[in-house]
Each structure stands twice: as C-alpha cells, then as structure tokens.
Amino acid sequence: MTEQAYSENDPYWGKIAGRYDRYMRRVKYYNAMVGRIAEEVGTAERVLDVATGTGLVALELAARSHMVEAVDLSPQMIGQASEKASHLNLDNVRFSVQSAYDLKFPDGSFDAIVVCNALHVMQRADLALAELKRVLKPGCLLIAPTYCHGQTLVAHIASRLMTLTGFRAYRRFTYTSYILLIKRSGFRVEKLDVWPGAIPLAYVTARLEG
Numbered sequence: 001m002t003e004q005a006y007s008e009n010d011p012y013w014g015k016i017a018g019r020y021d022r023y024m025r026r027v028k029y030y031n032a033m034v035g036r037i038a039e040e041v042g043t044a045e046r047v048l049d050v051a052t053g054t055g056l057v058a059l060e061l062a063a064r065s066h067m068v069e070a071v072d073l074s075p076q077m078i079g080q081a082s083e084k085a086s087h088l089n090l091d092n093v094r095f096s097v098q099s100a101y102d103l104k105f106p107d108g109s110f111d112a113i114v115v116c117n118a119l120h121v122m123q124r125a126d127l128a129l130a131e132l133k134r135v136l137k138p139g140c141l142l143i144a145p146t147y148c149h150g151q152t153l154v155a156h157i158a159s160r161l162m163t164l165t166g167f168r169a170y171r172r173f174t175y176t177s178y179i180l181l182i183k184r185s186g187f188r189v190e191k192l193d194v195w196p197g198a199i200p201l202a203y204v205t206a207r208l209e210g
C-alpha cells in the first residue's frame, strides 16, 4: 500500500467501527439503497465492494451467492466485517485492508463494482475511480450511490455541522459535479436517480465501455 494511502486513513472510521451498523441502519435511504444495489448487481458473478466499511453491502451480496471481494482502508472496519462473515458462515466473501487508490487485483477482475456512500469521504475520488476502471471488466457495471453534501444550502450546513463529530466529507458534491467526475473517469453514466433529503443522495449506475 502506498504511503499516501496510509496517511489518508482517517482515524474517524476506526473510532466508529463498532457502532457503525447501528447508526447506518437509521440513516435515511440506507436500507433501501442496499436492497437496490443487490438488485442491480443482478447475475454478476465476481463483485468488488470498495470502501466496504463493516461490510453491510458486501454481506448482503454474499448472502445472494455472488463471489465478493470487499476492501477498506480501516483495519477496524474490516475487523468488524470479517467477524460478521464468520458468524454468518459465509465463505464466498473475502475482506481485506486495501486502499481504493491501489487495489491488489489484476486488470479486468470484476463483473460489477460497488462503491457505496464513500467517494465523498475520499480526498482523491479521481484516483479511486481510475483504479475501479482498471479492475472492472469492459462492458460491466459500476454502482456508485453517494451523498451530495454540496447540493443544497441545507446539505452544506449539515455537512459543516457533521465535522464537529469528527466526520469529514472531503468532497461536497452536487449532482452535476458528481456526474462530471464519473464521466471524466471514463464511465458512461446510465442512470442518475436523486433521492432528496437533508443530504440528498445521487444514486448513479455507470458502465465501462466495452
């Protein structure tokens, strides 16, 4: 892993790893979003979940029999996820500590990639997207729902207030700036659904030209 990736490991995620699931299950849209991701992954065999956190998405996909690799920069998050996988007796999901900027997978390894609720907390979302492009098979799907902290004044204020808890959105996307980033990273955007709220969600599915 690169020095840059290590230095970016935000201690916030390690501190909240033990209570992350309880918190997320109460966040608006979160459960619906996980269900929708599982539907869209469809019949893809080998799936990568990037910035998996405690594996909420990855474990749902594994329960539906996909072969899942799931990575996160925080060892504490990966610890929680691995513990849940062993309790559930799932052997088709593998969790590892990796940076989205420097993935340890060969080119074209995956039939679908999920990066859920994460690009806005990365300082270099562009580097992450370049890596996702490299490891995704041509013609395959990127599923990338992201909260847009810059979309409205209310979202912007809420985002600033959240910094008091230690949370930091490095990118305060609007729908437009987010779509632009995905397109500039070499993906064809197939769908943008916007889910309104105090911090609105941009649910994006995009395809790598094949």
Ligand SMILES: C[S@@+](CC[C@H](N)C(=O)[O-])C[C@H]1O[C@@H](n2cnc3c(N)ncnc32)[C@H](O)[C@@H]1O
Pocket: 005, 008, 013, 024, 050, 051, 052, 053, 054, 055, 056, 057, 071, 072, 073, 074, 077, 098, 099, 100, 101, 115, 116, 117, 118, 121, 122
């Ligand atoms: C808001 S959580 C999302 C977790 C999960 N995807 C979900 O939807 O529940 C953001 C996660 O991104 C991870 N993360 C931040 N920067 C990263 C990077 N460069 N590479 C891999 N993971 C990263 C954090 O450690 C954290 O677990």
